[in-house]
Amino acid sequence: MNKIILLFLVFFQFAFSVDATMEIVKNKSSLPTINIVTANDSQNINSIDIKLLKLIQKDLQVSGHFNDSLAIVKTNFNETPQYKVLRDNEIDLYLVFQVTKDSEQRYIVNTKLYDVNSNILVQNKSYTTGSFARYPFLAHKIAIDINSYLKAPSIDWMDKFVIFSRYLDSKTSEIVISDYTLTYQKVVVKGGLNIFPKWASSEQNAFYYTSYRGEIPSLIKQNLYTNKLELLLTSDGMIVCSDVSDDGKKLVLTMAPNSQPDIYIYDTETKIKKRITYYTGIDVGGNFVENDSKIVFVSDRLKYPNIFAKKIGQNGVERMIYHGRNNSQSTTSDDYIVYSSRESDNEFGSNTFNLYMISTKSDYVRRLTTDGRNQFPKFSSNGESILFIKSTDKSYLGIIRLNYNKSFLFPLKTGKLQSIDW
Amino acid sequence: MKSLLKNTLLSVCALGLLAGCASKDVEYDDSTVASNVDQRIDEVAVSDESTMVTSSINQNMTDANDRLQKITNSSVNTVKSDVDGKVVLLESVHFAFDKYKLNDDMREVATSNYSKIDETAQSYNDLKIKLEGNCDEWGSDEYNYALGLKRAKATKDALIADGIDEKRIVMVSFGESNPVCTQKNTACWKMNRRVDYRLLP
Numbered sequence: 001m002n003k004i005i006l007l008f009l010v011f012f013q014f015a016f017s018v019d020a021t022m023e024i025v026k027n028k029s030s031l032p033t034i035n036i037v038t039a040n041d042s043q044n045i046n047s048i049d050i051k052l053l054k055l056i057q058k059d060l061q062v063s064g065h066f067n068d069s070l071a072i073v074k075t076n077f078n079e080t081p082q083y084k085v086l087r088d089n090e091i092d093l094y095l096v097f098q099v100t101k102d103s104e105q106r107y108i109v110n111t112k113l114y115d116v117n118s119n120i121l122v123q124n125k126s127y128t129t130g131s132f133a134r135y136p137f138l139a140h141k142i143a144i145d146i147n148s149y150l151k152a153p154s155i156d157w158m159d160k161f162v163i164f165s166r167y168l169d170s171k172t173s174e175i176v177i178s179d180y181t182l183t184y185q186k187v188v189v190k191g192g193l194n195i196f197p198k199w200a201s202s203e204q205n206a207f208y209y210t211s212y213r214g215e216i217p218s219l220i221k222q223n224l225y226t227n228k229l230e231l232l233l234t235s236d237g238m239i240v241c242s243d244v245s246d247d248g249k250k251l252v253l254t255m256a257p258n259s260q261p262d263i264y265i266y267d268t269e270t271k272i273k274k275r276i277t278y279y280t281g282i283d284v285g286g287n288f289v290e291n292d293s294k295i296v297f298v299s300d301r302l303k304y305p306n307i308f309a310k311k312i313g314q315n316g317v318e319r320m321i322y323h324g325r326n327n328s329q330s331t332t333s334d335d336y337i338v339y340s341s342r343e344s345d346n347e348f349g350s351n352t353f354n355l356y357m358i359s360t361k362s363d364y365v366r367r368l369t370t371d372g373r374n375q376f377p378k379f380s381s382n383g384e385s386i387l388f389i390k391s392t393d394k395s396y397l398g399i400i401r402l403n404y405n406k407s408f409l410f411p412l413k414t415g416k417l418q419s420i421d422w
Numbered sequence: 423m424k425s426l427l428k429n430t431l432l433s434v435c436a437l438g439l440l441a442g443c444a445s446k447d448v449e450y451d452d453s454t455v456a457s458n459v460d461q462r463i464d465e466v467a468v469s470d471e472s473t474m475v476t477s478s479i480n481q482n483m484t485d486a487n488d489r490l491q492k493i494t495n496s497s498v499n500t501v502k503s504d505v506d507g508k509v510v511l512l513e514s515v516h517f518a519f520d521k522y523k524l525n526d527d528m529r530e531v532a533t534s535n536y537s538k539i540d541e542t543a544q545s546y547n548d549l550k551i552k553l554e555g556n557c558d559e560w561g562s563d564e565y566n567y568a569l570g571l572k573r574a575k576a577t578k579d580a581l582i583a584d585g586i587d588e589k590r591i592v593m594v595s596f597g598e599s600n601p602v603c604t605q606k607n608t609a610c611w612k613m614n615r616r617v618d619y620r621l622l623p
Binding site: 167171196212237240260342 | 520555560561562563564565567568569571572574575578592593594595596599600601
C-alpha cells in the first residue's frame with residue numbers, strides 16, 4: 001500500500017514537471033504575471049532605475065503577452081526570491097534589476113529573471129550604454145529577452161528605430177530617429193523642408209527623404225552613420241519615396257516630371273525609372289503588395305481619393321475599397337491593406353479619419369480605430385502591428401497590436417508629425 | 423497510521439529531491455552577456471544646411487525667398503515680390519475644398535496677375551515666375567502635395583493661356599507645410615488652399 005502511494009506520488013511529480021510557463025503561454029486566457037523589482041543597491045542616477053522600471057512595464061504591456069506587472073521598489077539583487085510568497089500572490093515571473101556604473105562611467109544594468117513556478121533562475125544578463133539618453137533601448141532589450149524566455153511571439157520590433165519628420169514652422173521640418181515610445185530622439189536632418197523619410201532596408205543603415213533645399217524637390221539617400229549623402233533624382237513639383245521592395249532594390253516613387261503626379265518604380269541598381277500610372281489626375285502613395293508584383297496606390301480617378309491596385313507590367317486598374325468617400329494613405333503587408341478613411345465630409349468643421357484593414361484576397365474588412373484623426377498607417381515588418389499618426393491639438397505616434405485588439409499612443413512634445421516609418 | 427504518515431513524509435521528501443533533479447534539466451542562462459545598445463547609435467550623424475554636400479543642388483532659390491514678404495488681409499493672400507527695387511503685389515488664387523480647378527472669380531485674379539507680370543517682364547528678360555501650390559491640413563500629406571501641385575499646374579495653364587512663355591514658369595508644391603494661418607476654422611482653411619506667385623529676377 002505504501003509502495004503504491006509512493007509510486008503514485010512519484011508519478012504525479014513527473015506529470016507536474018512539465019514546464020509550467022509553456023502551459024501558461026499556450027493558454028491565452030491566462031497570461032503570466034511578472035513582478036519587476038529594482039535592487040536596493042542600484043545607483044539612482046537621474047532616476048534611471050524608476051525610468052527603466054516604468055518603460056519595461058510599458059513594453060510588456062504593449063506586447064500583450066503579460067498581465068499588468070506588479071512592482072516592489074527595492075530588494076537585494078542577489079537574494080533568492082520567496083517563491084512561495086510569490087506563488088501565493090499568483091506571480092509567475094520575477095525580475096530584479098540593478099543599475100551601476102563602471103570605471104568609464106558607462107551604465108550597466110544587471111538583471112535576473114526567475115521562473116516562480118519552477119523555482120529557478122532562468123536568465124542572468126547585463127546590458128550597457130554610455131549615455132543616459134539611450135536608456136529606452138536598455139528597457140526594450142530587457143523586455144524582448146523576457147518575452148523570448150516565454151517563447152511568446154516576437155517583439156523584436158521594439159528595439160528598432162522609428163524615423164519621422166516633424167513640421168516646426170512654415171516650410172521648416174526636421175527628420176528624427178527615435179524608439180517607438182518617442183522617449184529617445186535624435187535629429188538626423190535639419191534646416192529647411194525635409195520630409196517623407198523612408199528606411200532603405202530593414203537593417204536601418206540608410207534612409208531616403210525629400211529635400212526642398214535645392215531649386216526643385218530632390219530625393220536624397222543618407223547613410224545614418226557616415227552622413228554620406230547621395231542625390232538620386234529630382235522632379236518638378238514633387239518627389240516622394242512611398243515604398244521600398246523587400247530586397248531594397250526597387251523604390252515606389254511619386255514623381256511629377258511634367259507637373260503630373262504619377263507612380264513610378266525606380267531600380268536602384270540600374271538607375272532606371274519606369275512609369276506605372278498614366279492618369280491625368282492624381283496618383284500617389286504606391287505600395288508593393290503580393291510579393292512586389294502589384295502596386296496599391298491612392299488616386300482621384302473617381303473624383304475623390306480612393307485606393308486602387310495595378311499589376312506591374314499590365315494595363316488596367318482595380319478598385320480596392322467600396323466604402324467611404326475619401327480613402328487615402330495605404331500600407332500593405334502580404335495580402336493585407338490598411339488605409340485611412342475620412343468619415344465626415346465637412347469642409348466647415350473637424351473631420352474624422354479612421355483606419356481600416358482589408359484583404360486583397362477576400363471580402364475581409366476590419367475597422368481599427370473608432371474616432372479622431374488617424375492617418376499615415378505603416379505595417380511592422382512582421383505584419384502584426386500598425387504604426388500611425390493621431391492628431392488632436394497635438395501629434396501622437398500610435399501603435400495598434402492587431403492580434404490583441406489594443407492600441408497605444410505616445411505624444412510628440414515638439415512640432416507636428418508629418419510622416420513616419422519603421 | 424503513524425507508519426502511513428511516516429511514509430507520506432518520506433514521499434514528500436522524495437518529491438523534493440525529484441523536483442531538484444527536474445529543475446537541473448531546465449536550461450538557464452548564467453552567463454553575463456553585456457548587450458551593448460550603443461553600437462547602433464553611437465555614430466549616428468546629423469546633416470544640416472551647413473554640411474550638406476551634393477554637386478547639383480542649387481541654393482539660389484533659398485536666397486531669393488529671403489527677399490519676399492507676405493501680406494494677408496481677411497479674405498485674400500497677397501505676396502510681395504521685390505524685383506530689383508520694384509515692388510510687385512500679386513494676389514494668391516484660392517481653391518475649393520479638395521479641388522484644383524480655378525473658378526470664375528479666381529480666373530479673374532489670375533488674369534489680373536498676368537497683367538502685372540507681363541508689365542514687369544518687359545523690363546526683365548530673365549524674369550521667372552514661381553508658382554507655389556498649398557493645401558489646408560485635411561487629407562493625407564502625400565496626396566496634399568500632389569493636390570498642391572495640380573493647383574499650381576492649373577494656375578500655370580492660366581498664365582500660359584494669357585500669354586506668358588511657359589519657360590518662365592516653375593512650380594513647386596508645399597502641401598500643408600506652408601500655412602498662412604493656423605486657426606481651426608473655415609476662413610483659415612480657405613486661406614491655406616491657394617497658389618502663391620513669386621517673381622524671381
